Amino acid sequence: MNEKSHSLRGRDFISPTIAALISVIVNYGGTFILVFQAAKVAGLSPEMTASWIWSISIGVGVTGIWLSYRYREPIITAWSTPGVAFLVSALAVTPYPEAIGAYMISAAGFIVLGLSGMFERFVRIIPPGIASGLLAGILLQFGISAFEGAKIDPLLVVTLFVAYILLRRFTSRYAIVGILVIGLIYLVSLGKVDFSSVSLAVASPVFVFPEFSLHAVLGVALPLFIITLTGQYMPGMLVLRNDGFKTSANPILTVTGLGSLITAPFGSHAFNVAAITAAICTGKDAHEDSSKRYIAGIACGVFYIIVGIFGVTLAALFLILPASFIATLAGLALIGTIGGSLANALTDPKGRETALITFLATAANVTLLGVGGAFWGLIAGLVAHLLIHGKLKKEVSTD
Template identity: 45%
Template sequence: MTHDSCLEAALLPFKLSHVAAGFIAVLVGYTSSVAIIFQAIDRLGATDAQANSWMLVLGLGMGLSTLVLSLGNRMPVLTAWSTPGAALIALSSGLSLPQATGAFILCALLLIATGLSGWFDKLTRLIPDSLANAMLAGILFSFGMKIFDALGSDRTLVLLMGAAYLALKRLAPRYAIAGVFFAGLAYVAATGGFEGVSLPVALARPEFVMPEFSLPALIGLGLPMFLVTMSSQNMPGVVTLRADGYRPDIGRAITVTGLFSLLLAPFGGYAFNLAAITAAICTGPDADDNPRTRYKAALFAGSFYVVIGLMGATVIGLFLILPRALVLTIAALALLGSIGNSLSAAMAPKDEREAALLTFMATASGFSLYGIGAPFWALLLGLVVRFSLRRAR
């Protein structure tokens, strides 16, 4: 760290870019998958009070675990709810909320056991950097491409935000993402997008559900939830950190997410894991020029998660009234740096370029097989291709 950066860190412990990256990470995290959470809650027949409890503990769990891991490692280690886990719940049938809660506890215990054993950490160390970066680029690329969907739904808003991004990148690159977000909000407000919106203000309360341990629920929901959380969530989360040069103790991180899952499962905190897409917003250069202080962006993300959890459905409703085009555009622009860096690093070794390219393409395709998402299969494909071509050469 240079003398100037040390002085800046001492005088300005937090930057606007930290606040912007943390907020946008939370915005993207909620708006991209909160609908799946609502479907999962509805599938289990939860009451309104229990639904509010879910949103409370999910926000608290993500926020507090992010704060613990980011402060403890001095790295931007973000966590998230298990989106594929929520999809499994939404697709389940014949399960009561107590039975599902028992399955959540089994998943949490398996996460804790995995973290304490250390085998997952050792496994991720065997993944070549080129393939790890290719997988991350594929994950982020499929998300970044949605800006063109937004262009079709609200051309004026997207073009305005794009023009603001180009101007700010030239004049004040550190504040480009924050400026683009406020420009988008100003446009929506000026065109009447927020008129007639009223949100009740109320604090959410936890609702305890006594778990019921049913063998069909444990095997049919708890075990698959653990598997998809590890393969589709934790693996990309580790890759995201590695791509930007961060190597925390992965075993300890997974143990922490497992402990939060165990403590909050009876209240609706079904499963927590390492974040990938939202983490990339805080680990990339737009969050901070200095990699050593990017963890401060994660601290803001964690704090925002806690506030949103406490406010429950009120703040989530506020997120949901934002135009989808605005959310997709700001997410794509915030991820541009990470996509470019990952692609560059993935294609750098010439003898691994074919394997990395296939890994990238398979990940970006978004296919799934046997209920396991594209990142796992893409990485497996890349490893097979890399091994085969190396032996041939």
């Protein structure tokens, strides 16, 4: 891929940059409210909340830019969404300085795991059908949500859907760009968003001296590590593999772990390779030429840094966009990836049944023992594959 990536033309930047913008909008507009909820539970001041947003946005931006540029692949990084969902309850019973210490311990765990190479070896032996079934199961809810918004705002959803179909027919490459622009025009013209209350203000980082306790290690660090590993890193790596990108998980774990460790004292809980929002940037809609999709990773990083600099202000901007718009935008942007994943999952007749088991178990999204549906879907598929076929895929060296 590297040889092709040197010849870039102006139009090569358009689709990846728009894909990156949509990815960032979906990330902030979809789940970022959890950060505000967790901050409220922890009793954080507005300055400390802004520092949390600053640290995690800057950290995600810098690591994403470096990894995407270094490996010439769209390595999209993001904060741990299941991690912050867990913190909404954990911060209620954990002093904030101890939580900061726990963030650092969790980050150190990812560095060690990345340096050991154990996680990458596990990723390599997962059969391709199961990996595709897992991805399709994770993304299915987002595809469904694209149309569920019709219950709240049918005109918006119908407008975006019709625009998407027509744009795919006449200018497929710019379909996602088109629905983003059309959707924003629709919202502004009908007065469904009010930007008058938004004003730019630069965020300032606030250093919190970490404290360490056994309670925080067992109650915050360990669950945060497991939830982030199973709910983010595993599906995130499979998103990359599904679209043909081969960068080892080792440097990704190490770099994001190091970044999390450095930014933790300023409030960042954990960041990692992205899964759902990464799929918007790793497929053909981002760029027909896979060797140029790394531009989307760099663009994502730039957008995250901009949001981080202005802290709560721009995060609030994303939050005022209607949930139905965010859901429809994300679902339509992921239709191609969902279809491709299902097709790949069912390609091999011998592995079709176990891939389907993985897909259905993941789509059910059952949470057990505090661990989300992606992990249990993967376990169901691997167990079924082992019992039916007696072995997994042979590990293939990428060195």
